[in-house]
Amino acid sequence: MNLRKKLIAKPGKRIKLSKIDAAFHGNYADDEQAKDALARNVARLAELQQKLYAEKKHALLIVLQGIDAAGKDGTCWHVMAAMNPLGTYVKSFKQPTEEEQRHDFLWRVHPFAPGLGQMAVFNRSHYEEVLVPRVHDLVPKSVWSSRYDLINSFEEGLTQAGVTLLKFFLYITPEEQLERFRQRLDDPARQWKISEADYTERAHWDAYIDAYEDMLEKCSTPHAPWYVIPSNHKWFRNLAVSTIIEATLDDMKLTLPEPTVNLDEIRRKYHQAKKTGVGKAGSPADR
């Protein structure tokens, strides 16, 4: 099954999220069956990221959005775990600070756009600004509705500079969310993630779904597509995301750059150094 084709939000097409099966898990019955595929993906990603870093002809920006407990943090962890921190980073976007609010909504995001050779994950992103302020009526409609075009232009600018964008919307059902909240209550390692807003935001579920559907329709573009990831099963979410990243990096035909030096020359120096050792006098020709 080609997960990239299956899960892409086709540019300009409306997706009814209620018609998406959040528990979809492709060809694999369970995480045990998917284990080898997952491990293979992670290993391949590590290898491809090294090439991306060395070659410096491409950049990759992964955007993660999803309702609370959809698995954004877990996806970051899973995807980035295998990578070399040199050349990769995760940037989380929280509620805008006072200073950030005095600037245009892309101001705080732009500095974290990856440069050639870099791979970045945005854990939440500029898309927050067409979600929260809309659902909570924090700015007039004229303001948030103009942001779709501004986002598309911003992302087009990145693309033209060599950035490939992959945007993942992690989709879970309200029932799955509630179950995850329950697990947090019982897990001392994750109790810190519980916030007052968890339950009050659930009251706005339908409004968020509307906002996500608009975001997917207006901002899934050929140069920066959205993917809707069925995320009730964490292992399938990880499999789908890593598969799509891998396929995207594969398309870049990344290659390690040619050495900039004459290897035979360097080999000669190596043997000479070995023969004479540090601090010993070299042959007269080397002095």
Add this chain to the structure above:
Amino acid sequence: MNLRKKLIAKPGKRIKLSKIDAAFHGNYADDEQAKDALARNVARLAELQQKLYAEKKHALLIVLQGIDAAGKDGTCWHVMAAMNPLGTYVKSFKQPTEEEQRHDFLWRVHPFAPGLGQMAVFNRSHYEEVLVPRVHDLVPKSVWSSRYDLINSFEEGLTQAGVTLLKFFLYITPEEQLERFRQRLDDPARQWKISEADYTERAHWDAYIDAYEDMLEKCSTPHAPWYVIPSNHKWFRNLAVSTIIEATLDDMKLTLPEPTVNLDEIRRKYHQAKKTGVGKAGSPADR
């Protein structure tokens, strides 16, 4: 004479720079005659900037472009001299560094966009990227020509966040440039400004003029207009720029914010403090 109306580059209209009189000097015969008007402008700007800073409802971004020796540095100095450095800054953009070149061309510019309450001057700007790389064929036409739309969208985003943009193209004749280069040669205080490129870039004069004309036509928008400032006379350049900035700030109807405290209450505390002094016990009611 309404200099704003006279000097604006009308959105979408082609300007032939060769038809512009770079030595134009409006209603004043010389700098002696203009002296009072200039001093008045500078004082008004200082006052208005304080209101902008206190009110935090608007931001102002002044963009300066112009060929070498057109007077960008001098204009910065003149315009900003009267302002409070708190809330104002000049950002100069030089040749992009290696790291900047690995990002989209707006990446290095965006972080310096002013926030509400701030006033910024860009000494050169994102417009460099539709000038130098075009004239010197550093990137394909498809790349630089797509930047006009990206710039317009970027600036529209700033505008929507409360930034007013004023873009000044300082226009001098090639003869005036040569004369200024000569003066630099003879002035120890300005010899440091002389660069190898001064004379080699002159060979590309016509190509630069073409590029400037395109920039003015494509990027003078109702929300972020370009002004062509006749700059052979430095004093007229300063007069024109400060007049346009002042008129633009006037339009904002800036007002100092209301105090957030009850002044009568604070006055009472002041008198009490004066009566009792520091360290003395206040009245029982104050304890």
